[in-house]
Amino acid sequence: MLPIEPLNLRAQQWQFLSNPDAYIKASADGGRVLAADSTRRQFDTAADILVRLNGSLGERARRGLLLADDVGLGKTAVAALVAWVVASAGEGRSVRILAPNDVMVRRWEAELLDHVLPMGRCAPHLDVRESRVKARKVERLTTGSIQVVKHSYASSDFNLGCDLLIVDEAHRAKGDQTCFSKALKRQRKHAKRILILTATPFSIRIEELQRMLSLIGAEEASSPVRAFSRILDDLYSGNTTRNPEVVAERLVGRAKAAIEAMAPFVIRHGVDDLPDEQHSFGTREDWSIPVPQASPSEEELILRMDRALRVASQEGAGRARNDPRFHVGWRHYDAESERLERDRIQLGEPAKSIVGNHLSAMGRLRREVGIHSKVAAVTREVKEVLQSGEKVLLFCHHHATAQELAASLHSNLPAITKHPAPAPKIWESAWNEALDRESEDAVDQELRRTFIRWLCGDLVRTQTWAWLGASPSALSDLAHSITTGRARGCDNAEYIGEAAMRLYGALIHSRSSREVLKRSAERLDLLPGANGTSRVLAVCEPSESKKEALIFVHNRQPDTAISVFNSPFGPDVLVVTDKLSEGIDLHRYCRHLIHYELDPSPIRTVQRNGRLRRVNSWAAVTGKGIRYAYPAFRGTRDHRVVQIMKKRIDSFSLLLGGVQDFDIDQVIHSDEQWRNEVIRIAKKRLTSSATILRAKRSTEYARTAPVGSLAP
Known part of the structure; x- marks a missing residue:
């Protein structure tokens, strides 16, 4: 040592x-x-x-x-x-x-x-x-x-x-x-x-x-932690006919010993174990998004792709079979179908004919099923949330999935009013008065003018006008209304002008965002939401479609998108990959998070949830709970992935606590029911044990x- x-x-x-x-x-x-x-x-x-x-x-x-x-x-x-x-x-x-x-x-x-x-x-x-x-x-x-x-x-x-x-x-x-x-x-x-x-x-x-x-x-804590690890392995691989009470008691004993050994070296607090701070974080709740059972046609599509790839791989032209992306969307599926069609000519017989037959049937089935069932279900749910004036954050694991989901949301969400009242010139005058900053130098004055032009775009002024109630009294002194009206129409939220100043400050104090703001003087569309038509923003690899170009962030530094979504203004829906799963705040105006696609590690799931459950969250401001959704495409691998994630989060919370559980459809398999019962008993008995780590x-x-x- x-x-x-x-x-x-x-x-x-x-x-x-x-x-x-x-x-x-x-x-x-x-x-x-x-x-x-x-x-x-x-x-x-x-x-x-x-x-x-x-x-x-x-x-x-x-x-x-x-x-x-x-x-x-x-x-x-x-x-x-x-x-x-x-x-x-x-x-x-x-x-x-x-x-x-x-x-x-x-x-x-x-x-x-x-x-x-x-x-x-x-x-x-x-x-x-x-x-x-x-x-x-x-x-x-x-x-x-x-x-x-x-x-x-x-x-x-x-x-x-x-x-x-x-x-x-x-x-x-x-x-x-x-x-x-x-x-x-x-x-x-x-x-x-x-x-x-x-x-x-x-x-x-x-x-x-x-x-x-x-x-x-x-190192002195290693032995007790190792002992807990062994008994946890036994839970998932051992005899499931044992008395769950007895197994749970052994699990609890090993967990307590491990926690006591770690206590001199580990400090941990869980949000749910801090009642005095709950008002700052807001409550949480499971959000059930019903996704229909996979239809026979959808199951056949996935199965035929698996068979076609199996045959092609034997000839050296195949790729990963049973790719998880096939179960949550069709974009990657279609790309693989096109690749198989191109590579098929290089195959020998009978592989060439077999793959061709599968591709022919797959083409017919794809025209039949249309939009992916999970994409459609989540799109409908997001649409309802937006109608209530809320924002939504969606996490995906793969770029193709994020692209497909963002494109569907963009196409199906209700568009904003194309030319809302009042006119941009009226708004520009009001914002100049509300955001007056005499001490700025020439460069910052130019940046502020660009920012105000963004505030006067169709999307942002439609939002702001709605929060002000679209009333004649608000129009009579618009600058005053901006400084006294509340963002998102919430009585406890910051004032609209105050929120705009906070966003502007975040943009000019970030090197990358300041550069985006500078370039936006000539290309305002570089700022999220400036295009005036899309309520969706995606931070992932952009697709090659020109029609979808406006919904993607086209740079490697997402600071600007983060700042805008963390304000009341701009796009209402943010679709991201796990690049944004840690170390950033997205909680100021959003309390809805959808785990559309899960990473195999529970670390990502826990980190994702933490983007919204933070001090002074929107949930705390509104007095409404943070809503976490884990939609699962039943009848496919996707449903099993959600079940596995629940098991891994349960294992984590047994030892360290503070990780929120979530509900999924009832597990029918008797072995899984037995393990869930053991974990339920153990977690109940370990409720107070993790407090010694405070x-x-x-x-x-x-x-x-x-x-x-x-x-x-």
């Missing part, structure tokens, strides 16, 4: 964390509104991390910790507080932060800088300065600095020597053979302390959690610490 070098921090240096209310007030003076209950819990967590890493208040110093708080609970904010204390407490300490991608690097930079003003007021003894943050810079780290770089930097030849290494979204290192995992193993000896952040420290195999524990020097407060340490142990 690697030796633990002292950090030599003093507990008094983070004393400000015991007064979160003063920090909340200081942040508000700087224009940042913090949720009180969540901030208090985050401050307790940051203090506990510092106590454990430093070895204060009677605790032994630990080489590393795993912060596994549920998605949306503010792990970034907690880690930023810890980073500032370590880096700015004097004596030349340094911090490195590894983030997964450019979007997250920018988010980390913003989070760190947001703490400068309130920490300057509440912790003046700490030398907190903007210049200490070295985002995206890869030169040798100077003392007292906080460096933020991408995960890939860990694989460089340069070592990650520092006092504290923070690894964000560390589940990307769960695979033993991934480049990132190997790099962390190699680099961990260069950091005095390691703080790992992930809501999902394991996915399908619990061995992934053991690798996480090894990275932070928690952060300790300083008063709890004070009660248990030996006399004279409160320093350093």
Whole structure:
């Protein structure tokens, strides 16, 4: 085991964390509104991390910790507080932060800088300065600095020597053979302390959690975790005639032992276990989207494709059989049919004739079935949600599926009024008055004019006019109406003008969005929703169809699309792949999420849900629940995939808790019924066990610490 070098921090240096209310007030003076209950819990967590890493208040110093708080609970904010204390407490300490991608690097930079003003007021003894943050810079780290770089930097030849290494979204290192995992193993000896952040420290195999524990020097917890893993394997592969009560009791015993062994090294809070914060997150509910049973024609289509690919593969011209994309849409199916038709001429007999017969029948059946049943069912449901004035977020796993779904939604959702009243000139004058900013330079004035042109487009002004009630009184002083009317017509939402200013600020402060805004002066259609006809936006590989071009984001940096969807304006439907499943906020004006297509890993499912269930969500603002939908195409592999995902999420929540279950159609198979009963009993008995992983407060340490142990 690697030796633990002292950090030599003093507990008094983070004393400000015991007064979160003063920090909340200081942040508000700087224009940042913090949720009180969540901030208090985050401050307790940051203090506990510092106590454990430093070895204060009677605790032994630990080489590393795993912060596994549920998605949306503010792990970034907690880690930023810890980073500032370590880096700015004097004596030349340094911090490195590894983030997964450019979007997250920018988010980390913003989070760190947001703490400068309130920490300057509440912790003046700490030398907190903007210049200490070295985002995206890869030169040798100077003392007292906080460096933020991408995960890939860990694989460089340069070592990650520092006092504290923070690894964000560390589940990307769960695979033993991934480049990132190997790099962390190699680099961990260069950091005095390691703080790992992930809501999902394991996915399908619990061995992934053991690798996480090894990275932070928690080898002593490995044996109990391994014992739990073995009994969980037995649940899914062992005798299903046993008494479920007896099996559940054994499972509970192993789970409790594993949790107790992890407790010194793991901190975790679940949203549903924090009643004082529920009002900030909003409630949640299952959203049932009925998808009809696959028709005989649809089943035959899938079966014939499987047979055709099987025959072609024997001749060296086949591809993946039983592709999951065949079960959730027809776009990839049609592309494969066309490829098979082209490749068929190269086949020998009888394969050539067999494949040709299948293709002929498949063509007839495709004309018969038309739109895919699952696509049609989800499109109908989204249409109903939009009629109630809400936004919808849909996740897909494959680009072809996302393209097909977005195209269907675009074609079938009701169009906006082509030329809504009042006229753009009236709106332009009103927005100029409402968003007046005299201090802007010439460049920013041009950007603001472009933004106002976007606000005056058909889609946005139709939306805004509807929120104002389309009344003569609103028109008489439109600028005043904009500043006093509520976004999305909700009494608790921000004012329309305030929302526009927040969106504009997000666009000009993002490098990529600012560039998009600059280019939009000549091509306004680069801004989502500017085309005036589509209420759908897709962030995936764009299709080759010119008719569909306007619904796709045509750049690799989705910051602009994220900012627009996170405002009340613009497209009401966002279709994305898992590129946007982690590290971003989409919760401000959306409480409907559809898992149209699932990734095999429950990590993705949990991360997706966290895009909406966050502090000050739209669900909390409206007082209505976040709705999660897992539509399944019954009678196909898609239905089985949803069942498997439920099982994997159940396995995860047994050990760490805090993961929301979801309902699916009743499982008929007796073995599955037995396993579900065992898990139900075990989860009920483990309800309170995961609470020992919560952060300790300083008063709890004070009660248990030996006399004279409160320093350093």
